[in-house]
Amino acid sequence: xxxxxxxxxxxxxxxxxxxxxxxxxxxxxxxxxxxxxxxxxxxxxxxxxxxxxxxxxxxxxxxxxxxxxxxxxxxxxxxxxxxxxxxxxxxxxxxxxxxxxxxxxxxxxxxxxxxxxxxxxxxxxxxxxxxxxxxxxxxxxxxxxxxxxxxxxxxxxxxxxxxxxxxxxxxxxxxxxxxxxxxxxxxxxxxxxxxxxxxxxxxxxxxxxxxxxxxxxxxxxxxxxxxxxxxxxxxxxxxxxxxxxxxxxxxxxxxxxxxxxxxxxxxxxxxxxxxxxxxxxxxxxxxxxxxxxxxxxxxxxxxxxxxxxxxxxxxxxxxxxxxxxxxxxxxxxxxx
Amino acid sequence: xxxxxxxxxxxxxxxxxxxxxxxxxxxxxxxxxxxxxxxxxxxxxxxxxxxxxxxxxxxxxxxxxxxxxxxxxxxxxxxxxxxxxxxxxxxxxxxxxxxxxxxxxxxxxxxxxxxxxxxxxxxxxxxxxxxxxxxxxxxxxxxxxxxxxxxxxxxxxxxxxxxxxxxxxxxxxxxxxxxxxxxxxxxxxxxxxxxxxxxxxxxxxxxxxxxxxxxxxxxxxxxxxxxxxxxxxxxxxxxxxxxxxxxxxxxxxxxxxxxxxxxxxxxxxxxxxxxxxxxxxxxxxxxxxxxxxxxxxxxxxxxxxxxxxxxxxxxxxxxxxxxxxxxxxxxxxxxx
Numbered sequence: 001x002x003x004x005x006x007x008x009x010x011x012x013x014x015x016x017x018x019x020x021x022x023x024x025x026x027x028x029x030x031x032x033x034x035x036x037x038x039x040x041x042x043x044x045x046x047x048x049x050x051x052x053x054x055x056x057x058x059x060x061x062x063x064x065x066x067x068x069x070x071x072x073x074x075x076x077x078x079x080x081x082x083x084x085x086x087x088x089x090x091x092x093x094x095x096x097x098x099x100x101x102x103x104x105x106x107x108x109x110x111x112x113x114x115x116x117x118x119x120x121x122x123x124x125x126x127x128x129x130x131x132x133x134x135x136x137x138x139x140x141x142x143x144x145x146x147x148x149x150x151x152x153x154x155x156x157x158x159x160x161x162x163x164x165x166x167x168x169x170x171x172x173x174x175x176x177x178x179x180x181x182x183x184x185x186x187x188x189x190x191x192x193x194x195x196x197x198x199x200x201x202x203x204x205x206x207x208x209x210x211x212x213x214x215x216x217x218x219x220x221x222x223x224x225x226x227x228x229x230x231x232x233x234x235x236x237x238x239x240x241x242x243x244x245x246x247x248x249x250x251x252x253x254x255x256x257x258x259x260x261x262x263x264x265x266x267x268x269x270x271x272x273x274x275x276x277x278x279x280x281x282x283x284x285x286x287x288x289x290x291x292x293x294x295x296x297x298x299x300x301x302x303x304x305x306x307x308x309x310x311x312x313x314x315x316x317x318x319x320x321x322x323x324x325x326x327x328x329x330x331x332x333x334x335x336x
Numbered sequence: 337x338x339x340x341x342x343x344x345x346x347x348x349x350x351x352x353x354x355x356x357x358x359x360x361x362x363x364x365x366x367x368x369x370x371x372x373x374x375x376x377x378x379x380x381x382x383x384x385x386x387x388x389x390x391x392x393x394x395x396x397x398x399x400x401x402x403x404x405x406x407x408x409x410x411x412x413x414x415x416x417x418x419x420x421x422x423x424x425x426x427x428x429x430x431x432x433x434x435x436x437x438x439x440x441x442x443x444x445x446x447x448x449x450x451x452x453x454x455x456x457x458x459x460x461x462x463x464x465x466x467x468x469x470x471x472x473x474x475x476x477x478x479x480x481x482x483x484x485x486x487x488x489x490x491x492x493x494x495x496x497x498x499x500x501x502x503x504x505x506x507x508x509x510x511x512x513x514x515x516x517x518x519x520x521x522x523x524x525x526x527x528x529x530x531x532x533x534x535x536x537x538x539x540x541x542x543x544x545x546x547x548x549x550x551x552x553x554x555x556x557x558x559x560x561x562x563x564x565x566x567x568x569x570x571x572x573x574x575x576x577x578x579x580x581x582x583x584x585x586x587x588x589x590x591x592x593x594x595x596x597x598x599x600x601x602x603x604x605x606x607x608x609x610x611x612x613x614x615x616x617x618x619x620x621x622x623x624x625x626x627x628x629x630x631x632x633x634x635x636x637x638x639x640x641x642x643x644x645x646x647x648x649x650x651x652x653x654x655x656x657x658x659x660x661x662x663x664x665x666x667x668x669x670x671x672x
């Protein structure tokens with residue numbers, strides 16, 4: 001029996017909890033923050049393309065905070081499915097109380113590239129798995145709407161302190177718990193490739209829609225694919241190549257066609273409209289940092305990154321995390 | 337007596353009308369669109385740093401449309417002080433009915449660079465003056481608030497069909513009408529320099545604030561001057577140099593300091609917040625086109641330009657000028 005903790009109960013996290021809870025191999029604990037009272041009272045309502053209509057799903061254990069979760073540990077797996085905004089809070093710090101050294105495998109079901117490093121640095125004796133999720137699942141007040149088959153690629157962020165086989169075995173055991181006849185969860189030998197592939201969409205269409213305030217359909221119709229997106233995708237290709245990943249040329253077209261027929265608003269645009277933080281650092285920032293490290297030119301991604309950093313600061317101010325003087329201060333003023 | 341028509345009765349246009357109406361040399365007609373009924377009833381209320389408080393200013397002639405203005409012509413000068421958005425409508429077409437061939441001098445009190453060419457092309461026998469206005473003046477329902485001294489540089493867009501002296505003389509006569517003890521209006525031998533100088537602010541701080549949704553104070557505090565603005569200004573310098581204008585290095589710092597002490601929202605940001613069109617083509621678009629023509633690299637300005645073009649299209653849709661299919665169409669769909 002594997003003790004598995006899920007941290008982050010959005011659309012991805014709840015469906016992961018549900019899948020794992022179906023397995024006789026897993027005992028699932030879920031950290032539920034804003035929906036805690038609703039979930040205690042009536043559980044999650046799920047409308048799923050994989051599982052049909054579930055009137056009430058209550059995870060085996062529901063806790064309000066990560067530190068409270070510790071009582072159901074020690075955990076074999078801690079699945080991190082929170083939003084990934086290290087400029088706001090660091091997820092490697094968030095799970096500190098529930099990661100048992102040399103025992104717990106951390107599973108990152110999060111967006112971005114090179115997101116494993118901070119975990120391996122903080123937990124050098126632990127395995128860190130890389131999960132790339134393709135799932136359209138939203139959580140609105142504990143009502144889950146899940147519309148495309150849960151497809152989860154699992155590999156590992158290589159931790160040089162740990163034998164390759166052990167990392168692979170840990171991935172396999174997790175997949176054994178997660179995979180069932182309805183969803184799709186598979187071992188991905190080259191999960192870094194899969195992350196870069198997803199980034200062809202996420203580091204281009206996603207932020208460009210966010211900055212211009214239009215969905216992917218309008219962006220195409222208004223000419224943005226030709227003036228902006230394709231060129232930005234070329235930069236992602238070049239950065240990926242410098243990271244050892246050769247993306248096939250057709251990926252760009254696949255990504256450009258991935259929302260065909262729908263005026264789809266990608267996550268960063270939705271976040272900005274809602275006044276939420278965007279995953280700018282792990283999606284665009286890390287890409288730009290890889291480019292810089294490897295001496296690759298990425299002027300568009302750099303500019304997009306710096307524009308979005310300002311947008312993120314604006315959100316911080318709106319959320320009260322940054323407080324500015326009422327009168328504009330002089331040039332020597334520094335934040336914090 | 338010069339017959340002068342003002343087309344565009346915003347903060348700049350009304351103060352120009354007022355200045356010219358003070359002159360015994362000028363007979364002023366103003367085209368007033370949205371404020372027409374108010375102005376007919378009670379004139380403009382003006383609170384001016386140059387002239388004090390004026391309870392009621394009614395221009396000598398007030399008309400509702402450009403074609404109606406023709407009855408007070410033929411005009412010696414047509415002053416164009418509308419917003420400059422050739423992607424929405426062309427001001428050279430707007431004034432067609434009131435430009436008398438080989439007689440009327442057109443005075444462009446508008447933003448942007450290389451904005452004279454379309455006028456010279458359409459009116460090859462007419463003089464086109466270039467006015468660069470430094471004035472903080474707003475018109476809100478015929479209430480004018482004017483807070484920094486009206487300083488107007490006047491030169492000419494060189495029309496090769498017309499003798500240099502004639503173009504200069506026309507500028508001088510206009511200045512004679514406009515200048516008075518309170519305002520400052522002067523002949524500018526190198527008005528192209530003055531336009532490029534203003535663009536160091538207008539093609540960088542202005543659009544970057546618009547894209548990030550913050551004022552110039554916040555942009556600085558949030559790090560944008562260091563990550564974005566200074567580099568974009570360098571591109572403006574390079575493009576200006578390719579156009580024969582060497583901008584002194586200190587201009588960048590002057591522009592960065594020009595709103596010191598104030599959380600100032602520049603025009604494009606205000607326009608976007610209000611859902612109005614932005615002057616993207618004449619400010620950023622023409623700069624990028626000069627760069628392309630002269631083989632100058634301007635990757636940041638290009639990207640900013642293409643992002644803002646999408647934003648402009650979004651505004652067109654909001655204003656009903658673009659109507660999209662309810663269902664997202666396939667990739668072959670083209671606007672218009």
